[in-house]
Amino acid sequence: MPMYRYKGRTGRGEAVNGRLEAESADAVAQQLFNTGITPIDIEQSEEKQAGEGIRHQLLRPKPKTDDLILFTRQMYSLTKAGVPLIRGLRGLIESTRNEILAEALEEVVELLESGRDLSGALARHADIFGPLYVNIVRVGENAGNLEESFLRLSQYLQLDRDTRRKVKSALMYPTMVVAAIMIAIGIVTIWVIPAFSNMFATFDAELPLPTRGILAVSGFAQQWWYVIVGGIIGGLIWFRWWSRTDTGSRYWGKWKLKIPAIGDIVLRATLARFARTFAMCFRSGVPLVQALTLVSRALDNNWLGDRVANMRNGVERGESLHRTARAAGIFTPLVLQMIQVGEETGSVDDMLEEAADFYEREVEYDIENLSTIIEPILIVFVGILVLLLALGIFLPMWDLATVAF
Known part of the structure; x- marks a missing residue:
């Protein structure tokens, strides 16, 4: 994605500037609005040359979720112990192993020394911390309980990381099995079948239809193997690019929920993430409309995210959260019940936490038993081949044996 330079002002009127990586200038503006910055000027940066991009990817990797979790835990410990922010951050800079995160923290310290608040300084690096992270820190600053905000963020990030790993492990097994089957089919088609083809050529008889079909496929694969390989690689590259565009990401977000056996696991994992993220925002005191915006961008599924974002319209019209959630058409009866009971009892955050725990237990159970679900499908597929x-x-x-006898 391209890099953009921006200039803007915070809610206090302070001038800020920085760089963000996004799909478009509109996406940059939306990220800035979500972090409390009003953009004044946004322009695409052309400084990032190809060699520099490769160097940043290989030699200077961006901070991973584990780096952010470690930083957040350390910030919780420092703020709880009453260590001044600037002194604590300087100590973290020396112990941070990721160079990009260390440079970002150095700039955060400079901004704090110039009189800016922590959330505003973190917002300058929204590509690392993200709108959700910045807003939770801002709420903690305003409420005077910054350590609690860092505690909730560390717990949320760890649970979110674990859920992501579970979903990836669920997709890993069928992906590897299908890849192994395709490789085996390629080897049989290109090297094994041609050996029989030479023998069949000596037959003075018409070959059966299945044999002619297999030989035709094998001959095509032998002659045009480079076209097939190039088409597969090109198709994968195109799909990777397409799935990152606005339109492609929405279509793919919808389609992957319909994959047999896998789609249901992905849906429940996403609903668990929605419930936990929304509960954290609600409990931290983030305004409801702003919380829906933040949650929609934290789902990692643009199709579901759009429907969560559209719930803002109903809330702004004065409708209940339960009614707007039902109208979205993406939530299971369990989540809808939890939201309704939470609104009636004034404990929406607790009810959503319970829903998130329930879905995460279901996802973990399904992942452990995924092999028993997929194995019959793969066995039937391999049997047909x-x-x-x-x-x-x-x-x-x-036929030859029959003629011989």
């Missing part, structure tokens, strides 16, 4: 190959290869041999 073996049957086709057996018919194509052995039918002519059986």
Whole structure:
């Protein structure tokens, strides 16, 4: 994605500037608004050359979630112990192993020394901390309980990381099995079947239809293998690019929820993330409309995120949260019940935490039993392939044996 330079002002009228990586200038403006900055000027930066981009990716990797979790835990310990922010941050800079995060913290210290607040300084690096992180810190600053904000953020980030890893592990097994099957099919098509083709050429008889089909596919693969390989690689590159565009990410976000066995796990993991993120925002005192905006951008599914963001319209019209959630059409009855009971009892955050725990336990259970769900499907698929190959290869041999006897 391209890099943009921006200039803007905080809610206190202070001038800020920095750089953000986003798909468009509108996306940059939206990120700035979400962090409490009013953009004045946004322009695309052309400083990032190809060599520099590779160097940043390989030699200077961006901070990972683990780096952010460690930093947040350390900030919780420092603020709870009453260590001054500037002194504590200087100590963290010396112990931070990620260079980009260390440079960002150095700039945060400079901004704090110039009189700016911590949330405003972190907002200058929204590509690292994100709108959700910045807003929770801002709420903690205004309420005078910054250590509690860092505690909730560290817990949220750790749970979110664990959920992501579980979903990735769920997708890893079927992906590896399908890849192994495709490689095996390629080897059989290009090297094994041609050996039988030479033998079939000596037959003075018409080959069965399955055999002719297999030989035709094998001959095409032998002659145009580089086109097939290039098409597969090109298709994967195109899909990776397309899935990162605004339109592609929304379509892919919707389609992947319909994948048999996998889609339901992804949906429940996303709903768990919605429930936990929204509960944290609600409990931290973030305004409801702003919380919906932040949650919609934290879901990692633009199709679901759009529907959560659209809930703001109903809330702004004065409708209840339960009614707008039902109208969104993406939540299960469990989440809707939790929201309704939470509104009636005044404990929406507690109810959503319970819903998040329930979904995370279900996701963990389904992941552990995913192999038992997918194995029958893969066995049927492999069985069909073996049957086709057996018919194509052995039918002519059986015919030859019949003629011989």
